[in-house]
Amino acid sequence: MNYDKVIxxxxxxxxxxxxxxxxxxxxxxxxxxxxxxxxxxxxxxELWRRELxxxxxxxxxxxxxxMAKSVFEASGHLASFADPIVRCVKCxxxxxxxxxxxxxxxxxxxxxxxxxxFDEVIHKNGILxxxxxxxxxxxxxxxxxxRIGIGPEGEDAYLRPExxxxxxxxxxxxxxxxxxxxxxxxxxVGKSFRNExxxxxxxxxxxxxxxxxxEIFCNPDKLHDTARxxxxxxxxxxxxxxxxxCKDAVExxxxxxxxxxxxxxxxxxxxxKTGISMEKSRxxxxxxxxxxxxxxxxxxxxxxxxxxxxxLVACNYRTDYDLGGHAKHSGESFQVIDGDQKVLPHVFxxxxxxxxxxxxxxxxxxxxxxNNNRTVLSLKPYLAPxxxxxxxxxxxxxxREKTDTIYESLNRKYxxxxxxxxxxxxxxxRLDEVGCPFAITVDHQTLQDDTVTLRERDTMNQRRVSxxxxxxxxxxxxxxxx
RNA sequence: GCGGUCAUAGUAUAGCCUGGUUAGUAUGUUGGCCUUCCAAGCCAAUUACCCGGGUUCAAAUCCCGGUGACCGCACCA
Numbered sequence: 001m002n003y004d005k006v007i008x009x010x011x012x013x014x015x016x017x018x019x020x021x022x023x024x025x026x027x028x029x030x031x032x033x034x035x036x037x038x039x040x041x042x043x044x045x046e047l048w049r050r051e052l053x054x055x056x057x058x059x060x061x062x063x064x065x066x067m068a069k070s071v072f073e074a075s076g077h078l079a080s081f082a083d084p085i086v087r088c089v090k091c092x093x094x095x096x097x098x099x100x101x102x103x104x105x106x107x108x109x110x111x112x113x114x115x116x117x118f119d120e121v122i123h124k125n126g127i128l129x130x131x132x133x134x135x136x137x138x139x140x141x142x143x144x145x146x147r148i149g150i151g152p153e154g155e156d157a158y159l160r161p162e163x164x165x166x167x168x169x170x171x172x173x174x175x176x177x178x179x180x181x182x183x184x185x186x187x188x189v190g191k192s193f194r195n196e197x198x199x200x201x202x203x204x205x206x207x208x209x210x211x212x213x214x215e216i217f218c219n220p221d222k223l224h225d226t227a228r229x230x231x232x233x234x235x236x237x238x239x240x241x242x243x244x245x246c247k248d249a250v251e252x253x254x255x256x257x258x259x260x261x262x263x264x265x266x267x268x269x270x271x272x273k274t275g276i277s278m279e280k281s282r283x284x285x286x287x288x289x290x291x292x293x294x295x296x297x298x299x300x301x302x303x304x305x306x307x308x309x310x311x312l313v314a315c316n317y318r319t320d321y322d323l324g325g326h327a328k329h330s331g332e333s334f335q336v337i338d339g340d341q342k343v344l345p346h347v348f349x350x351x352x353x354x355x356x357x358x359x360x361x362x363x364x365x366x367x368x369x370x371n372n373n374r375t376v377l378s379l380k381p382y383l384a385p386x387x388x389x390x391x392x393x394x395x396x397x398x399x400r401e402k403t404d405t406i407y408e409s410l411n412r413k414y415x416x417x418x419x420x421x422x423x424x425x426x427x428x429x430r431l432d433e434v435g436c437p438f439a440i441t442v443d444h445q446t447l448q449d450d451t452v453t454l455r456e457r458d459t460m461n462q463r464r465v466s467x468x469x470x471x472x473x474x475x476x477x478x479x480x481x482x
Numbered sequence: 483g484c485g486g487u488c489a490u491a492g493u494a495u496a497g498c499c500u501g502g503u504u505a506g507u508a509u510g511u512u513g514g515c516c517u518u519c520c521a522a523g524c525c526a527a528u529u530a531c532c533c534g535g536g537u538u539c540a541a542a543u544c545c546c547g548g549u550g551a552c553c554g555c556a557c558c559a
Contacts, residue, residue, distance in 0.1 A: 425520030
């Protein structure tokens with residue numbers, strides 16, 4: 001299935017759509033989730049909590065989206081989350097200053113260098129616009145963080161460009177009050193904000209987007225954690241073009257240690273359960289130039305879609321970059337006691353893009369069933385926005401009332417959807433399209449023996465189920481995997 | 483940000499070149515009739531010219547500007 005089909009489904013069936021549609025000057029890069037999208041997202045996050053947060057005994061927090069300027073001085077975002085750009089006065093093309101200079105005469109200036117250095121090199125060498133040979137304006141920095149003003153004085157603060165900074169800043173309190181013991185994971189789900197130059201492709205490149213981040217604080221001397229690795233030793237990873245178990249990946253040096261292998265393992269098991277095709281997924285180790293400024297080792301979890309490979313999760317070993325930075329800037333201690341050792345913990349993170357993950361789930365789940373002339377969103381039942389359709393075969397003879405009663409008995413526990421209108425086949429098709437895995441239909445026999453037909457989405461098979469068994473049957477079918 | 487293409491109902495489209503129609507069609511949606519399990523049929527209703535300015539007696543149509551989308555470049559923790 002392709003991008004166009006997915007976005008069409010998203011627009012038509014209330015998964016997601018552009019923000020502020022009524023206003024024609026609304027900027028790009030902002031999208032909203034409709035009812036089916038929210039329901040899918042909630043269930044995806046419930047799976048995430050089950051498979052990662054609860055499985056590993058992590059803590060979850062919910063931090064502020066607006067954070068003090070100091071936080072981003074310490075984190076390096078003010079200096080490094082920005083590109084030096086230079087603009088042509090004549091044709092107003094904009095270039096990355098460091099790259100343009102390198103291409104023009106081979107001078108390598110680090111992108112984090114002082115802006116004057118760029119201007120000096122441009123001036124001395126008489127570098128002109130590579131496109132039109134026009135003169136170049138002064139180099140300036142484009143920071144991708146949204147700056148905002150707090151209070152009447154408009155004091156500088158920023159919308160967070162990643163959710164994890166509050167995890168780092170909160171770490172000492174969490175560790176003390178929640179009886180922390182290394183290694184300990186802290187997780188957070190929420191919005192992050194980046195002022196992308198050109199947002200594209202709906203959920204895939206947003207200016208305001210959801211992240212689910214996990215930061216695992218660990219003792220750098222204790223990364224050969226064989227006991228943990230045992231739990232996922234046989235999980236097969238597709239990594240750098242090999243299919244290899246977690247255990248073998250460590251032994252062959254593909255993964256640096258048991259600790260990281262364990263987390264990569266549970267992450268892989270989580271994604272397996274989302275319905276994203278594992279044959280179209282891979283882990284990829286990033287080279288020196290691709291890595292983020294804080295990472296010493298980095299793996300991306302990537303998924304192949306009809307518009308290419310998408311990065312869904314960035315797994316970074318951030319060392320003590322963050323806690324060290326915050327300790328230095330705040331003057332607070334971020335060291336903790338681990339056994340008889342005083343350590344500044346290192347951090348391994350799994351930073352997940354939720355919106356992109358949801359897109360991949362949709363694209364990998366959407367099917368065209370030519371034989372039955374229908375579109376089916378073959379979601380895992382536990383992720384389906386609607387669990388069960390509750391339909392009356394016809395409205396008359398008391399069937400409507402009976403159906404309403406059954407619906408009311410289900411709709412607190414399940415995402416049930418009541419529908420009396422139109423031909424039964426049409427109603428089944430509509431449910432198929434939003435991924436509803438089951439439908440029960442009330443017919444005249446129901447009035448006699450309290451049974452209904454239970455129709456299964458993927459096979460279209462039907463069987464009769466007694467109303468007294470319905471709750472049990474549904475709860476079995478819709479349960480999250482163990 | 484740059485270049486190219488484009489913008490008409492929830493969705494897909496006709497009409498634009500050559501200005502004047504009640505802005506057409508399909509599908510969807512809603513209500514009704516019919517109907518005892520897979521997009522049937524019939525009746526009715528419903529919904530649109532991206533925004534601003536200009537030209538003109540008259541603009542969906544021509545011109546300018548803006549915004550957005552798609553593709554390419556660049557960018558992308």
